[in-house]
Every structure is written in structure tokens, then in C-alpha cells.
Amino acid sequence: MHVPDSTFRGFANPVDPSPAELRAWAYHPDSVPLTSMPQDWDLxxxxxxxxxxxxxxxxxxxxxxxxxxxxxxxxxxxxxxxxGFRAHPKRRLRKLVEHAELTGDHLVRTWAYNTRVLLERPDLFDYHDWCEGGLVRENRRIG
Structure with a gap:
């Protein structure tokens, strides 16, 4: 993977970063700490x-x-x-899941597994797990 330039100069608009800005920040996240981002930046x-x-x-x-x-x-x-896939295309999500299953490591394959389970059982949605980082911190499978 290509690692961006060693310096990140910040976001032109942190509420709507470009892919290049996000990528550059991701390799130098201490340059702009998450605590300085707008509320709910992850969302x-x-x-x-x-x-x-x-x-x-x-x-x-x-x-x-x-x-x-x-x-x-x-x-x-x-x-x-x-x-019900009004927010994002189902096809795009399925392609990401399939790619993760084929080439991802344990963390990414766990995301793919959990996504497939949630597709089958939307009632297993838990806000803390899915939107507040619970599943990332615990790296566990649902269902």
C-alpha cells in the first residue's frame, strides 16, 4: 500500500473530507487528533x-x-x-463483504461475518456495538 507524504496539512473541510485527505490523515492521525474533529465525525x-x-x-x-x-x-x-438499503447500496456492501472474506485478516473478516449476520438478523443491532466501536474494541462475532 502507498503511504502518503510524511506531513498532513489538515482538512479543507473536516465535515466533508476528500478521500485523499482522509487517507493522508489516516497515516498521520496524531497531526489532527480525533478529539479536535467535529462531534460525531465518525458518523x-x-x-x-x-x-x-x-x-x-x-x-x-x-x-x-x-x-x-x-x-x-x-x-x-x-x-x-x-x-433497508435506502442509505447505502446493498450491492456495494455485499462487494465489500466478499472482498473482506477473501483477502482480509482476522479483524476485517470478523467485520464481514458480523455484517452477514446482521443482514440475516437485523434484530441483533446494538448501537453501542455497531456505532460506538464496541465490536471493534472487542473483536467478537455476534449471533
Whole structure:
């Protein structure tokens, strides 16, 4: 994976970062601490515009902000499933899950497994687990 330039100069608009800005920040997350980001920044960046970038970051075991990216993937999956895929395309989520199952490490494969379980059993949604990082911190399978 290509590691961006050694300096990150900040976001032009932290509420709507570009994929390149997010990628650069992810390799230098101490340059702009999460505590200085807008409230619920994780929810703001967990959309279609950045999901491919977030997935790439979550797949990169050398990325310092990998766990943050994985957390955002949990938000993205839950948001799509809970809205009946009005928020995000089902096809895109399924492709990410399939790619994670084939090439991801244990952390990413656990996300893929949990996403498949939630697809089958939306009643297993727990806000703390999916949107507040519980599943990332505990790295456990649901169901």
C-alpha cells in the first residue's frame, strides 16, 4: 500500500473530507487528533463517498488509523442494513463483504461475518456495538 507524504496539512473541510485527505490523515492521525474533529465525525465520514477509502485503510495492517476505519465500516454496514438499503447500496456492501472474506485478516473478516449476520438478523443491532466501536474494541462475532 502507498503511504502518503510524511506531513498532513489538515482538512479543507473536516465535515466533508476528500478521500485523499482522509487517507493522508489516516497515516498521520496524531497531526489532527480525533478529539479536535467535529462531534460525531465518525458518523459523518461513514458514507458512500469515503467507504472505498475506509475499506482500503481497514485492510492495511500498517495504517495507524486502521481501527478507526474499521469502526466506520461497522457504522456504514449498520446504516445500510437498518435503513433497508435506502442509505447505502446493498450491492456495494455485499462487494465489500466478499472482498473482506477473501483477502482480509482476522479483524476485517470478523467485520464481514458480523455484517452477514446482521443482514440475516437485523434484530441483533446494538448501537453501542455497531456505532460506538464496541465490536471493534472487542473483536467478537455476534449471533
Amino acid at each position: 459523518l465520514v461513514s458514507g458512500d463517498h469515503l467507504v472505498t477509502t475506509l475499506f482500503e485503510l481497514a485492510m492495511d495492517t500498517a495504517c495507524p488509523a486502521r481501527r478507526f476505519a474499521l469502526h466506520c465500516l461497522y457504522i456504514y454496514a449498520a446504516d445500510g442494513i437498518r435503513t
